[in-house]
Amino acid sequence: MAVVTATNGATEANHAANGATAPNHAANGATGNGAPESGRDHVVIFPFMAKGHMLPLFHFATALSVHHRNLRVTLVTTPGNVAFARSRLPASVDLVVFPFPSLPPLPVGVESTDAVPCPSLHLTFLSATALLREPFADFLASLPSPPLALVSDFFLGFTHRVASDAGVRRIVFNGMSCFSSAICKALSASPPAGVEPGALFHVPGMPEHVVVTAEEVPYGVAKRANPDNPVTRFFVDEIGDSDVRSWGVLVNSFAALDKDYVPPLESFYQPGARAWLVGPLFLAAGDGEEERDPEGCLSWLDERAARPGSVVYVSFGTQAHVTDAQLDELARGLVQSGHPFLWAVRSDTWSPPVDVGPNGLIVRGWVPQRSVLAHKSVGGFMSHCGWNSVMESLAAGKPVLAWPMIAEQHLNARHVANIVGSGVRIGGEATTDVVGRAEVEEKVRKLMDAESEAGQRMRVRAASAQQAAMSAVSVGGTSSVALQKLVEELQRTYDGVVGKGTKCT
Structure with missing residues (x-):
């Protein structure tokens, strides 16, 4: 029984x-x-x-x-x-x-x-x-x-x-x-x-x-x-x-x-x-609900608060498997972009092939994602576009570098980047090809360039979505x-x- x-x-x-x-x-x-x-x-x-x-x-x-x-x-x-x-x-x-x-x-x-x-x-x-x-x-x-x-x-x-x-x-x-x-x-x-x-x-x-x-x-x-x-x-x-x-x-x-x-x-x-x-x-x-921060992500972001919107937050959720070869290229591209980054990595065995320096924080444990996205130091979110992450990015008013991996994430990426207009896409085809460091660098810079016409448009759309989300509840x-x-x-x-x-x- x-x-x-x-x-x-x-x-x-x-x-x-x-x-x-x-x-x-x-x-x-x-x-x-x-x-x-x-x-x-x-x-x-x-x-x-x-x-x-x-x-x-x-x-x-x-x-x-x-x-x-x-x-x-x-x-x-x-x-x-x-x-x-x-x-x-x-x-x-x-x-x-x-x-x-x-x-x-x-x-x-x-x-x-x-x-x-x-x-x-x-x-x-x-x-x-x-x-x-x-x-x-x-x-x-x-x-x-x-x-x-x-x-x-x-x-x-x-x-x-x-x-x-x-x-x-x-x-x-x-x-x-x-x-x-x-x-x-x-x-x-x-x-x-x-x-x-x-x-x-x-x-x-x-x-x-x-x-x-x-x-x-x-x-x-x-x-x-x-x-x-x-x-x-x-x-x-x-x-x-x-x-x-x-x-x-x-x-x-x-x-x-x-x-x-x-x-x-x-x-x-x-x-x-x-x-x-x-x-x-x-x-x-x-x-x-009080979000846990065992990795000290928020205190690290606090140290960069003098430059609002300067940090790229990177996370691909808990489901998608990212190969070591892709992690290598991603690490090099992030460093080459020149932007500080906070990166949640699921793999316990992978090590970055390049020194990320003091402006790169790689964490393996739990990340208080909503609090991270809401932090004033964060200016953009490189995301797999799982729907929960899309909701959290829109509610925080942060533009997205959409990098879909599995399931309906490619559709979510089209929704947020092409229709809502609050993001830019990378790795747009559902293939197993590795996205190279040069493309990573280019797209990160595009995401984080708040002064460009495209960057301003993304941020206006993201801010509008944030206001609508807050109003809805x-x-x-x-x-x-x-x-x-x-x-x-x-x-x-x-x-x-x-x-x-x-x-x-």
Whole structure:
């Protein structure tokens, strides 16, 4: 029998999945004020075990807990992710912990994608998470009453059927913008054919200005038409139509950035499903989370505060693998650019082939990225363009040197550099070619030249996006209103519906 653990930061209780009561949330602000007529006042959040997927849902859980105190919030995770989650969530958010399934050849103890030792095991990791279906179903069955909603990741396709069987609305989250999500869905339905390498083509169903190249189409989308591809089989067998049959879509974005792409995205979902733009979620969550700085990044930046905007911040996230040859060229190009740089490197074995001097700081551990981007010494961000990093750069008003690597990052790079206009691109083709030091030097200088016409334009666009992001999460802003309406709409859907086990689609 599956056993789960529920924690709220102060107490811990084991709950056998046989109908045992859920944790007591009375101390979490659930006073009953404003409780829905349906009696549902509980939101369950189930992130996929990848840092870029977990963090925005941690922020969503925090925003719900802070701004809707009549709601109880529970987040589902696994033992290896408890410390990461607990350190970033308020005590008012409970944790329910399931043992991570064993699935050889995935090593024991690997419970998040950044810990997967080689790319060939990523599909095994995905398959292992699908084995959480039974304990999750047992957990929902053990609750004294059904939750108001389940918010779960796109990759956890099984959660849609489990929630439906329990009579719970499921809201899907995939960590992408409306722009990239709609493009991926459109091109999965109508794969591009006969497109010359590097040639731009219009994406069906999108506004006329949305053009991409075949090289920018994510690998998983490009291979979706091949039934023999293992990734395709996972999408068909484990995810199926669970995404598009969800009650709604949670989007970590805001209307000023993404509203033009909402109708195309919603068109792929069941009638009545809406995309709820409630971001940037880390801003919506407020200032409750204190970012750790074990490497001393902020004090190093403080030492360069006399030259505002002089430092390039470099980070490619936790997923993409960068070869030693590319790291070598990047190091030389950064040094040759003449700009101070703060560089987060994932590799524990690589050493720079050149002396970076006192104006180069290479760190291997955790970087407080939002605080770094907000620092006045930082003038630009060399980024892989994961969507969380794009949100953080825009919210900080900093231009981006977009260097996409995997997944939908090429689409994000096009969005931020070519449409928003707050960045410049490097390594634009999805190839394995090493970008040389000369191009790195050239593009860094272009990014950091605040006096040039292009540099001024990027900074004006970035500042405009920053203002829009801050406005979106303020009282009466589009994202703040969307979060309120999301909760209200969920509550209305259950009014007059009684009993447990009424299926929801």
